[in-house]
Amino acid sequence: MASSTWRQSLFAPARAPLWSALFAILCALTICFIAILATGKDAVNGYADLLQGALGGARPLGESALKGSVLVLTGLSVTVAFTVGLFNIGAEGQFIWGALAAAVVGNALPLPAFLAIPAALGAAALAGGLWALIPAWLKTARGVHEVISTILLNWVAIDLVNGWLVSGPLSVATGSADVSVAGTAAIRDEAFLPRLFAQSGSRLDLGLPIALAIAALVWLFLTRTRRGFEWRCVGAGPDAARAQGIPNARCIAEAMFLSGALAGVAGALIILGTEHRYPGVFRTGYGFDGIAVALVGGVTAPGAVLAGFFFGALRAGSTRLQLVGIHPSFAELIQGLAVLLVAAPRIFAPLLARLRGRASVSATAGVGASSEVGGAT
Amino acid sequence: MSPLAQTLLDALHALLEFAPPLVLAALGGVLSEKSGVVNIGLEGMMRFGAFFAAAVAIGTGNPWLGLVAGALAGATSAALHALLSLRYRADQVVSGIALNLVAMSLVTFLLEAIFGSAGVSPPSPQLPRIFGHSALTWLAVVLPLAMHWIFTRTALGLRIRAVGEHPRAAATAGVSVLKLRALCVIGSGALAGLGGATLSIGILGQFDVRMPAGQGFMALAAMIFGKWTPLGAAAACVFFALAEVVQRSLSLTFHAADLHLEGLFLALPYALTLLLLALSRGRTRAPAADGVPYDPEGR
Numbered sequence: 001m002a003s004s005t006w007r008q009s010l011f012a013p014a015r016a017p018l019w020s021a022l023f024a025i026l027c028a029l030t031i032c033f034i035a036i037l038a039t040g041k042d043a044v045n046g047y048a049d050l051l052q053g054a055l056g057g058a059r060p061l062g063e064s065a066l067k068g069s070v071l072v073l074t075g076l077s078v079t080v081a082f083t084v085g086l087f088n089i090g091a092e093g094q095f096i097w098g099a100l101a102a103a104v105v106g107n108a109l110p111l112p113a114f115l116a117i118p119a120a121l122g123a124a125a126l127a128g129g130l131w132a133l134i135p136a137w138l139k140t141a142r143g144v145h146e147v148i149s150t151i152l153l154n155w156v157a158i159d160l161v162n163g164w165l166v167s168g169p170l171s172v173a174t175g176s177a178d179v180s181v182a183g184t185a186a187i188r189d190e191a192f193l194p195r196l197f198a199q200s201g202s203r204l205d206l207g208l209p210i211a212l213a214i215a216a217l218v219w220l221f222l223t224r225t226r227r228g229f230e231w232r233c234v235g236a237g238p239d240a241a242r243a244q245g246i247p248n249a250r251c252i253a254e255a256m257f258l259s260g261a262l263a264g265v266a267g268a269l270i271i272l273g274t275e276h277r278y279p280g281v282f283r284t285g286y287g288f289d290g291i292a293v294a295l296v297g298g299v300t301a302p303g304a305v306l307a308g309f310f311f312g313a314l315r316a317g318s319t320r321l322q323l324v325g326i327h328p329s330f331a332e333l334i335q336g337l338a339v340l341l342v343a344a345p346r347i348f349a350p351l352l353a354r355l356r357g358r359a360s361v362s363a364t365a366g367v368g369a370s371s372e373v374g375g376a377t
Numbered sequence: 378m379s380p381l382a383q384t385l386l387d388a389l390h391a392l393l394e395f396a397p398p399l400v401l402a403a404l405g406g407v408l409s410e411k412s413g414v415v416n417i418g419l420e421g422m423m424r425f426g427a428f429f430a431a432a433v434a435i436g437t438g439n440p441w442l443g444l445v446a447g448a449l450a451g452a453t454s455a456a457l458h459a460l461l462s463l464r465y466r467a468d469q470v471v472s473g474i475a476l477n478l479v480a481m482s483l484v485t486f487l488l489e490a491i492f493g494s495a496g497v498s499p500p501s502p503q504l505p506r507i508f509g510h511s512a513l514t515w516l517a518v519v520l521p522l523a524m525h526w527i528f529t530r531t532a533l534g535l536r537i538r539a540v541g542e543h544p545r546a547a548a549t550a551g552v553s554v555l556k557l558r559a560l561c562v563i564g565s566g567a568l569a570g571l572g573g574a575t576l577s578i579g580i581l582g583q584f585d586v587r588m589p590a591g592q593g594f595m596a597l598a599a600m601i602f603g604k605w606t607p608l609g610a611a612a613a614c615v616f617f618a619l620a621e622v623v624q625r626s627l628s629l630t631f632h633a634a635d636l637h638l639e640g641l642f643l644a645l646p647y648a649l650t651l652l653l654l655a656l657s658r659g660r661t662r663a664p665a666a667d668g669v670p671y672d673p674e675g676r
Contacts, residue, residue, distance in 0.1 A: 163640020
């Protein structure tokens, strides 16, 4: 598991991230269209329903933005870890701990709303961040590859929280025989995220501005501060960074903490916004989807925002697909295929070169095109 | 029979149920990474193998055809990984993760499309049992030894190790690096597919939508813990399977289900794996060119 080289190849696609992502999504949508046709279902109506469920009116738009906000945060989580060269597959586990912390604090502390919401969000960030410090430490002190450790920690988190804490010690149903109502006690009304357009029937809540503000802060931090620069140095070339006196281990620990905190806050948004308790059955997959958001978003903060809202709309729309008998996991299929295609930007290189070639007639962008094609050094 | 002997026999029996899927997938991981290609996609390849083995076994009524289909499904998905990471020089970790994402959703989609179910497939014909276990179990017993022999005693094994350690030198000696790597990745997928088939048509007798439930990643951990060698990886798998057997019997002894403690026991094998990986630092050694894309025209 030599990891020094894939960092470089990860930063390579950033040359033309928008085009790669658009091509990848377009190809994925086409492949899935054919897949639906092949199963004998009505693909045209399916896609129309998808669009209707994602963008058709205030309520669907609200659902799309709601899911998008959460995905923006989990996508940012994976993106932040990437800046120091770590592939955080563990956003799901960090998301779960964040959700649980928000549910517990939101229930336990009798505070007014302007304190209760920040307290729950802070607890979620702390819980997710601390869980992410485990793989950071395993990586820097024990040399365990973070992909393996974060995956295993996901299973540990899922089993511990869903299989034990929520159905046992933290369950409202403790002592009673009824296991089906397992889940934590409901959070206090003060900790509910206020709905922005409640009169229109949309469930869109304060989570959207929170996610956007966090995204802007993360972008400013990564691109405009000294520490953000140091993190990117560690990601781009750990040895060179060390030679310049940038402590790798500290940067990795800090970045993983922020990464976990972002995933934790994402979990809190779901609990404070729509669930209002940690439910007995809670397998959302938002953390796993964060990987797709980050990669399709070209591993940048603005890219994560765009990709997050796109996949959020896809997720919201796909619930409608059940009407034509298509499993809602379909949205994940489009996501997976898109990642598969952005993983190999060279597939699109000839196409991109041609597009660039045309553009360079009017502008002097020919340099980029030649490096794209001749980048096989 | 004395109670102790009976307990030991039961444990051995359980071990021969739990270890084979892991062993087959871990050997797949060894094959791929020995040749220098990281294979995080084992989980997805197992999933494809498990599903298509069950689907074809149900469709044809013949479990042996299911077995072939499982291996082919794993190999086909691995061919995609080989294409992306070797031909298009995609990042091998990202390509593997993407394959897992696609396997997760595509198989769920197909389960719904073909069997109209979101949970399990109908019961499938099972492989006949030889001495109480399927042929795949016995394959998993023999294969580590065979692979050890190939890697240490044959020219093919030497070439595979060479392209994983120093591809440029191997190319100078006349080995076609990319072709050999592609073959190893595809073989790796076939093995992972067989591991998946063991789960569906070997043990359970149907496909479950949760398969393989992280076993591909456990296999990957076993490969690392086994220092990228067939025998070491197989031994690690046996150890993980033993942990699973102990976890299950403890869970039963302590009435975990009644006390809502199940999750605590379920988390044990994963936590134990992590602990072992943390302790084995410094003694593990990956092939030198593992994960490094090879460019035939490069310097």
